[in-house]
Amino acid sequence: MIGADAIVECLKKEDVEILFGYPGVAIAPFFNSLLNSDIKSVLIRTEQNAAHCASGYARISGKPGVCVVTSGPGATNLITGIATAFADSIPLIAITGQVNSSMIGSDVFQEADITGAVESFVKYSYLVRNVNELPKIFKEAFYIANSGRKGPVLIDIPIDIQQAQISKFSYPETVSMRTYKPTIEGNMAQIKKLVKEVERSKKPVMCVGGGVHLSDAAQQIRDFAAKCQIPVVSTMMGLGTITNDNPLYFGMVGNNGRAYANKALKDSDLVLMVGARVADRAVNRPELITDNTVLIHIDVDPAEIGKNVGPTIPLVGDLKHIFEKINSIEINARDHKEWLDFLTEYKAEHPDPRPDISKEYVDPKEFLGKLAKAMDDNGIFVADVGQNQIWATAFFRIKEHQRFMTSGGMGTMGYAIPAALGAKLADPDRQVVASCGDGGFQMSMMELATMDQQKVPLKIIVYRNNYLGMVREYQHYSYKDKYAMVDIAGKPDLDMIAKAYDMDYQCIDGSSDLDKEISNFLNNKHAVLLEVMADPMDLAKG
Amino acid sequence: MKKIYSVLVENRTGVLSKVAGLFSRRSFNIDSLTVGETEDPTVSRMTIVSSGDKAILEQVEKQLNKKLDIIKVKTFDESASISRELMLIKVKYNKSNRRDIIENCDIMKAQIVDMSRSYMMIQICDVPERSQLLLSMLRGISIVEVARTGTLALTKCIENENGGK
Numbered sequence: 001m002i003g004a005d006a007i008v009e010c011l012k013k014e015d016v017e018i019l020f021g022y023p024g025v026a027i028a029p030f031f032n033s034l035l036n037s038d039i040k041s042v043l044i045r046t047e048q049n050a051a052h053c054a055s056g057y058a059r060i061s062g063k064p065g066v067c068v069v070t071s072g073p074g075a076t077n078l079i080t081g082i083a084t085a086f087a088d089s090i091p092l093i094a095i096t097g098q099v100n101s102s103m104i105g106s107d108v109f110q111e112a113d114i115t116g117a118v119e120s121f122v123k124y125s126y127l128v129r130n131v132n133e134l135p136k137i138f139k140e141a142f143y144i145a146n147s148g149r150k151g152p153v154l155i156d157i158p159i160d161i162q163q164a165q166i167s168k169f170s171y172p173e174t175v176s177m178r179t180y181k182p183t184i185e186g187n188m189a190q191i192k193k194l195v196k197e198v199e200r201s202k203k204p205v206m207c208v209g210g211g212v213h214l215s216d217a218a219q220q221i222r223d224f225a226a227k228c229q230i231p232v233v234s235t236m237m238g239l240g241t242i243t244n245d246n247p248l249y250f251g252m253v254g255n256n257g258r259a260y261a262n263k264a265l266k267d268s269d270l271v272l273m274v275g276a277r278v279a280d281r282a283v284n285r286p287e288l289i290t291d292n293t294v295l296i297h298i299d300v301d302p303a304e305i306g307k308n309v310g311p312t313i314p315l316v317g318d319l320k321h322i323f324e325k326i327n328s329i330e331i332n333a334r335d336h337k338e339w340l341d342f343l344t345e346y347k348a349e350h351p352d353p354r355p356d357i358s359k360e361y362v363d364p365k366e367f368l369g370k371l372a373k374a375m376d377d378n379g380i381f382v383a384d385v386g387q388n389q390i391w392a393t394a395f396f397r398i399k400e401h402q403r404f405m406t407s408g409g410m411g412t413m414g415y416a417i418p419a420a421l422g423a424k425l426a427d428p429d430r431q432v433v434a435s436c437g438d439g440g441f442q443m444s445m446m447e448l449a450t451m452d453q454q455k456v457p458l459k460i461i462v463y464r465n466n467y468l469g470m471v472r473e474y475q476h477y478s479y480k481d482k483y484a485m486v487d488i489a490g491k492p493d494l495d496m497i498a499k500a501y502d503m504d505y506q507c508i509d510g511s512s513d514l515d516k517e518i519s520n521f522l523n524n525k526h527a528v529l530l531e532v533m534a535d536p537m538d539l540a541k542g
Numbered sequence: 543m544k545k546i547y548s549v550l551v552e553n554r555t556g557v558l559s560k561v562a563g564l565f566s567r568r569s570f571n572i573d574s575l576t577v578g579e580t581e582d583p584t585v586s587r588m589t590i591v592s593s594g595d596k597a598i599l600e601q602v603e604k605q606l607n608k609k610l611d612i613i614k615v616k617t618f619d620e621s622a623s624i625s626r627e628l629m630l631i632k633v634k635y636n637k638s639n640r641r642d643i644i645e646n647c648d649i650m651k652a653q654i655v656d657m658s659r660s661y662m663m664i665q666i667c668d669v670p671e672r673s674q675l676l677l678s679m680l681r682g683i684s685i686v687e688v689a690r691t692g693t694l695a696l697t698k699c700i701e702n703e704n705g706g707k
Contacts, residue, residue, distance in 0.1 A: 119560060120567045124610045127556075144610065179552060179613050303604035310597065 003131040004029035004162040006169050007095070008037050010138035013171045016066050018425055020044050020053040024070020026110060027097030029162035031068075042425065042454055045446035047074050049418035051081020051152075052444075055090045056422030059405055060380065060430070062216065064091040064145040064153075065422060071097045072110030075156070076117065080412060083121040085152045087409025088237060089214055091145040092152035094122075101129065101158040115156050123151035131164040135171045143175040148182025149301035150214055182300065186317035191325055193313050194272075197294050199332050201270035203339045204230045207253060210237025210408060211275015211299060211319055218242070220323035221274065228333040231343055233261040235276045236393055237408040244397040250343055253283065256390045256540065260347040267342075273297045275319050278308040279409070298322060352394055353541075360510045361535040364388070364463070367514060368395035374518045376431040377401050380423050384416035384436030384444075387469040388461075390540035392435060414443030417460060421447060424456045431522065435461040439468045439488055448501035448527075457527040460503075462494060465534040473539050498529040509533040544573065545599045546618040546625065546695050549588040549606055553579060557611045561588060564609060570594065570602050574627075574692025585613065591693050618695055625695035627670040630655075631677065632663045632686040639683055650676040661686065 001009075007030055011019070018040040023031050034041055044050045047069045054065025065085075069078050075096040085092045098104065099111045115125040124144050126137050134157075141153040198204060206225060212218050218241045225232050225248050232242045233253045242249045251258035253265055265271060265283070271293050278297075297304075297311035298319065305314040315322065357363045368391060375381065377399055383392040383406040398404050405423065407415040413436075420434035436444070441462045451458055463469075466489035475483050498505035504526045508517045510533070521530050551557050558577055565572050573591040580587050592602050599617075606615045618625075635643055643662070647654060652666035666676050670693050677688065 115556070116559070119563050177610070180610050301608070303601070303608045306597065306604070307601060 001166050001169055002029065002033070002162065003134060003157070003164050003166055004033035005036075006131070006134045006166045007138070007157070007162070008033045008039070009169055010135055010171065011039060011066065012037060014138065014142045015063070018042065018057065019066040019068055020050040020057075020422065021068035022047050022050060022070065022074055024072075024074050024097060024110065026071035026099055026159045027068060027074070027095075027162075029159060030095070030097070030157070042450065044418065044450050047077035048081045048414075049444065049447050049450075051078050051085060051092060051094065052412075052415050052418035053422035053425075054092050054094075055081070055085045055088075055415075056382065056405065056419030057426045058085075058091050058422075059213070059419075060403065060423045060426035064093050064142055066093045066095070068095040069097070070110070071099055071114075072112045074110075075114040076112050079118055079121065082118055082152045082154065084407050084410040084412040084415060086121045086123070088210055088407065089150045090152070091150040093141055093145055094152055094154040096154065096156045097162070098127070098156045098158040100160045102160070104158065115154065118154055121152070122154050123149075125154040125156065127156045128158065128161050131161050131166045134161075134166065135169060139172045140175050140177060144180060148180075149299075149304075183302070183316045184300075184318045184321055186298070186315050186322035186325060188325075190313060190315045191322065191329070194296050194315060194326065195329055195331050197270055197296060197313065198228055198230075198272075199334070201294070202334060202336070203268045204228070204270040204272065204336065205264045205268040206230050206232045206272040206274055207235065207265065207276055208232060208238035208241040208274045209235040209276025212238055212241045213403075215275065215300070215319040217275075217319035217323055220320055220327060222246075223327055224323055227327065228331055229336045229340065230272070230333070231264055231336075231340060233264050235279075235408070236406065238276060239393060240398045240402065240404045243400050247340070247344070250347060252393050256393065258347075258352065258394070259350045260343060263346055263350075264343050268293055270294045271296070273299075273311070275299060277304055277409075283309070355537070355539050357535045357538060358510070360533070361538070362508055362510060362512070362514070362532050364391040364532075364534065364538065365395045367508075367518075367532065368392060369397060370514050371433070371518055372396045372398065372402070374515075374522055375402065375433065379403075379431040379433065380405065380420070382406065382416045382420040382423060382432065382434045384434070384440035385411045385413045385470075386437045386440060387473065387538065387540040388435050388437045388440075388463050390470075413440040416440065417444040417447050417451075417458070420458050420460075421451055421454070421456055424458060425454070428456075431459070433459040433461065433522075435463070437463050437469055438466065442488075442492070445497065448497070448503065451527060452502050457525060459521060459524075459528050459530070461530045461532055463532045463534040464494070465536040465538065466490075467536050469534075469536075469538070470540060472536075473541065476539070494529055494531045501527075503527040503529045505529050505531070507531040507533065543595060543599060544591060544593045545602070546620070546623065546693060547588075547590040547592065547603065547606060548616045548618060548695060549590060550580070550613040551586050551588055552611045552613065553584050553586040554611065557586070558588075560609060560611060561590075561606070564605055565592070565602075568601070568605060570598065570605075576692045576694055589692070589694050616697070618697065623695045623697050625669055625693050626667055627673045627691055627693050628665070628667045629673045629677065629688065629690040630663060630665055631680060631688050632661060633680060634661055634684040634686055636660070643680070643683060646676065646679050650679070652676055
């Protein structure tokens, strides 16, 4: 058995069913060995999207997504995808081929110091020096990626290691690392303090983040909110924890969020920050929270607690475990009716501001509202980055078992299509819709070929406004409509793109029957490209 | 505010760069950093002195703890630890200041470890403040070169300790 065979064996031991990648000489031994396995390999069209596909796959399957590329430019192309996954704590295993061990450091053809380059974007990385270490490294890598605060792990494997004979393949049963022992169970003393604060609070609010989905703790958190009648707000990554029609839900916080969500945070006397980073987009002046408020920060990563805002009570551990414990305790919370009534009234008085949309265009609010309703109860909606993303956070009213996915932390344009592809391959029976602007679409449209080749009938929405809309909007507010570098009017003709990739094509504008068009779009068994004519002057913030 | 971090790390290639990279990436200060193998050849000890406000120094500790090559991070209260810095100072001397230099070295318990007709090398191994003091006393004389280890520190000896692992 050679190293390349051993890598395939390791992947089998980790129940890897699918990987996304791009070949090259330095990873050729591995792809050759992979031919002898049942692991499905998806050839993407540019390496960055291998990581995005793996990310979408990981978010739906709950398992680490695997992407495999060659050395040098293959590896460096992967970096944006790795950084995107890192910012959203998505578990990935990135495998890169590397030049011959004896050549490392001499700047030979297609050599890049990838472990050095990704150091600040990975949870951990390995450069394999000895073929016999492969099983231990893979066992550790999968464990690290998918435990504690999840994230990408990179394994750089020189070609000679892939070709070397391995003396004996034995996959470790367990991982023992003296440097890594994530805290899972919450400290009981801290939990008791939390309960005491909840019982004392008159105006509590819970802010949920992406950690809820990563820990699969949405149900436990909904139960807790219902039991104690605590209003819930969400960061972008936390969307979907609690559905829009739940009277306890008060929307997304932050610059791009709802006024009533920010009001709830601001006026509360107790904030439970749950699996959220308190990053600038969600809470732009974190010190305001702590002025008159008790802050309880619950996160699996102790370094997040106190990074941006000093908590009164830190609580480290896995959210699911912690909330199962909390829910088993009797809590005599106060009656929060007055507080909830206040927020409900405030919400009614502050509807989402919208600019006037010219009649010839589709209003994203109406469109997304109808789309969410028409989509399957367990459908997956993947939003790209830009105005389309902010519209989706506001107007796509997520149902209980639907999933909303987006690149929240890094804000990587071109994420939606490859991530949707990965999500669909993780669960082919679920309906998957990707939405992007005409800018983000052009950063990822090469993957329509992958979609066709893999026979994955995605539903793709492209808002056509001929602008890089989010930046145009920024220039509208900050530079008095002096537009620079945002006009993308022109090509491509999306109907011809659809034809080129053997997709069905639909186009809607202000005169379209939205219900009928959405129904046709969703019920088409074939891949569909839906061009939505959007008002170039529309705003995300309103 | 200054803080001393005694950090036990895996003795592997690339670990120093990862730790140093963490400081630069998050704009933490490194006042000094020393590293060397411990009694266990698979473990190295880094002694890092950093400065910043309380919140930053707490983040330094948390971010260090998060690194997967780091086995253990201890922070020292100065009163509970013994710290030392070794400094070598090369000075140019002449007849008129030779005696002054030797007297200063005597007072500071520094040694003259090498000498030529117009240069001498002084060694001091003491708490960082005293090494700094000697350096400032010698400022008036022409200092040619200085090399210093940065702070090394261990907690004071107490019974029943386990070496801090």
